[in-house]
Amino acid sequence: MLKILLFVVLSFFIQIFCEDIDVTLPNGKIRGLKVTPVVTNLTYYSFLGIPFAAPPIGNLRFKPPQPVENWEGTLIADNNDALCYQVGKKTEHASEDCLYLNVYTPVVPSTSSSLPVLVFIYGGTFRRGRSFPGYKSPAFLMKENVVVVTFNYRVGPFGFLSTEDEVIPGNMGLKDQQFALKWVQQNINLFGGDPRQVTLMGQSAGSASVTYQLLSPGSAGLFRAAIGNSGSALCTWAFQRNAADIAYGIAAEIDPTFERNRTSEELLNFLSNVPASAIEDTADKYNAFAPVIEVPHVGALISDLMYRNAENGSFNKVPVLMGFNSEEALMMAEKTGSWRSYVRQYDKDLRTLVDDDMYITDSDKKLLVGKEIKKIYLNDTDMFADKLGESVQYFGDNRFIRPIIKFAELIRHHVDLYFYQFSYHGPLGGNSVEIPGIGKVAHAEDQNYFWVVHDNYDSFPDTDIKTLQRYVTLLTNFVKYLNPTPIADDLLQNITWPKATENDYLYLDIDTNLSIQTNPRNFSYSKWVDIYEENAAKPFISY
Template identity: 50%
Template sequence: MILPLVVLAFCGRLVASAVITLPNGRISGREDIVTTGTTKWSIYSYLGIPFAAPPVGRLRFQPPVPPQNWPGTLECKSNNRKCYQVGMNDKYETEDCLYINVFTKEAPNTRASQPVMVIFYGGAFKAGAATTYFRKVQHFVREGIVVVTLNNRVGPFGFLSTGDNILPGNMGLKDQQLALKWVQDNIHLFGGDKSQVTIIGQSAGGASVSFHLLSPKSSGLFRAAIARSGSALSAFGYQQNAILNAYGIANEIFPNFGNKSSQELLIALQSATAQQIDNTADKYNVFGPVVEPVHEGAFLSSPFHELAQRPPANNVPVLTGITSEEAIGKAADLNAVRHSANVYDFHPENMVDSCMNVDESKRKEAGVKIHASYTQGKLADDLAAMIRYDSDGRYAKPVIKYAQLQSQFTPVYFYMFSYHGKRGNNNVFVEGAGRVGHAEDNLYMYMDPEDPSFTSQLPPADIRAAKQYSTLAMNFIKFLNPTPSKDPLFQGLTVPTVTPQKVSYLNIDANLQILTGPREPAYSSWVEIYKQYARAPFVCF
């Protein structure tokens, strides 16, 4: 409990409890006094509210179910719980992890109708937790937005699948879905308007956002979506070897399990301890969403790329974007980058996306064209080109493609976060590559530009970039448009909408610009290579 006390010393003072009566029972949150300039205001935090029953015993690997009512008043003043993480050991890991947090400036029992922001975390679908206290989101709350964060299951607990109706998978996405239903049923009690919900996420959280756009089961649960550095077309958002993973884990724990039925696998793994399952991460550590078989509770039952080409299940506006060089972090180990480059120089077929479903006889030919999209020489002699390839392959191209497909049906706005500053704490540099890496923009989005505990050590340009980036999101949450008017903060610029033929975007840098064609010319090369070599149906892009 030391960390929250330190945060309060900088940002506010705990003054009282705040009690709200939910349909499941009473909860007691906390009221903190925050000082912004010369103004003091209250922020109310309700941390660790159950939105689902603990997914243990026979509920392990099953869709979440609503929680039981509780007697008395449940204290909701802290939440350190984390769902089991892959490859990490943390004393706060627990299967009993399905809790939600709400931050609002509205006192209990007051009538208000504020827009709502629901945050899904990143972490490659194998890590992440909603343990943030109010400090990182207080600027959203101050500006009249109710902020919701939540835990969802990750790794095998959230995404184990046998590819059939016994264990169809996607439990982690279904956790998010139940949390969104909880928001619809309860957020008015916190001063929020259930008809003004925006979902937002970065990386796997961004992919989650676009999965909800595609899922009919999420229909009516939100009115807008912000998907940052991830989409439903991201390769890391598709678990290609789900059945092998499931049976591998079973045989790791029960060496004589063999190839028994899915029902026997489910029973066996429900009988194992959580720690036994977690300990298999040394061999089985890649998890994520799957295409489920058709059944009543399915989250998605068609290849994701195919779904993205159709009118979305949720017809809402979208704000999406990327950083200027998502993979620049790899340049911290240039020897490893050079090693990968050497492999691709001699085996360009390895550059072909697993998503492409390329005929094996055409694989090398496709790889040569991908290689030529980045350099006319050797990648080992042009490490910036290697970095750009990694950025595009894992992050940029699936986000751009999804934006184009979605723009056929709803307004889509695109940005690139290119501002490199002190706050990003990233000194990695390769000539010819961008400067801002994956998740670096989180440090600007979730920083109150009016909080001196953040800003006192930062140059004015960092503070301005943070205000621009967070205001872009706030405007979209409130007005469904990131630049609803010509604002000096944005140099009088307004962000145009994307079309299938033209991706215009706001480049967020020391000087703002409206540009066209992010990640060109490589992106157009990928599109042509997919047209020539990829075999439909394919899941990702």
């Protein structure tokens, strides 16, 4: 009960008192804020908008991040309005000069403290997203004595354009993430954090990014544990097909005379010298971007198949905690008419149920596979347009849940793996869509039970506050102890969260009550596995 009250009192954020506090980095001095809410037992320090890499402008566009130059005087780190260009969304502060990070610490910086560190990567399908611009979001974690780092990374064409050769190898956004992790290793001790106790966490595309960093040899030693919420490198949207065609298409969209037979060097020169706004304006046609498998070269982030490396253990072996929400695609049905119209494509042609990443080119075979996929969710005579719940389940499985479960299944043979399903649904989740017979928790809904998203929590039911408290405790326990349930805890109903092993795929179901379950999403997942094994082209890339 005491811990619940401590969370509730965090609601009084409206009145705060701030005072300056300085930290001297290798690049120069920064000045952050000491934040003290009305409840005086919650005091922490925020440093917002610290440059961690040189602005990727001019000849650094489409290049890996480079070290930031030293600055003179004191950099005032009290806001982070910086925002990388977003795909299809004009934003006032958007710029190529966006590689800044935030540090939040519950202890006086530059002391001898050595606290565990959580580094968080935002989602947004590699097209959008930003780090927290203000100071309040990690406040729940400050109560748990964890140092928190958030940062921007390039998205869209500025972060993931590739010519599929060494000229523009791609994955600049992932390399920004890796560069931020190196910054943490070099500097986090100045904020009371321990560089030996870094956990990397991400949501959606951020979770897929976490798994890419697991798979990247260049990230070895940069973190000791990983948390993934609702995404993996095996998600079909987390891998870019035909990247070079897209790069040339963007150039031709800007200048119709730019032809596909031009060299990669000419393409780089052309796109490096047009205004950033010209590239941004091509989003009307080119709006899907993601990581690529790079050609082998010095500095490549990943040059091998994600599935194969996860399967054979060729990745950074650290403890992993990951999972998904009970109905990831639920918000697709928020507008019933539009969703029903969208899923009619499946009823008209069952081949549209077959993802391109299965690489089935024969039309007849594709139709047969589409029929098998339909059987997972519907009877032969049923229509997806009439069964909105089942269509939501299909979409969520195909885009999120199947590749998340598979990635975890592959790596559990090599590392300590804790797997979960977030099933609790309450007002705090912010989702009003409910369809009988399926899960209730939509994509990203769990994040409202981890980060501070409101100024006042008084109006939320006790079950919401308790679930928030449990989720924060489970994840920060993992950050601190590499075990989400290291001791018996009444808050956690004295449950022990077991590892998912080779023999038992056990997971924690996070609902009104916590429970241990076996074989996540088993009503559909095992059938998908059979379909992939029998029909998808091998070796698998995504899943």
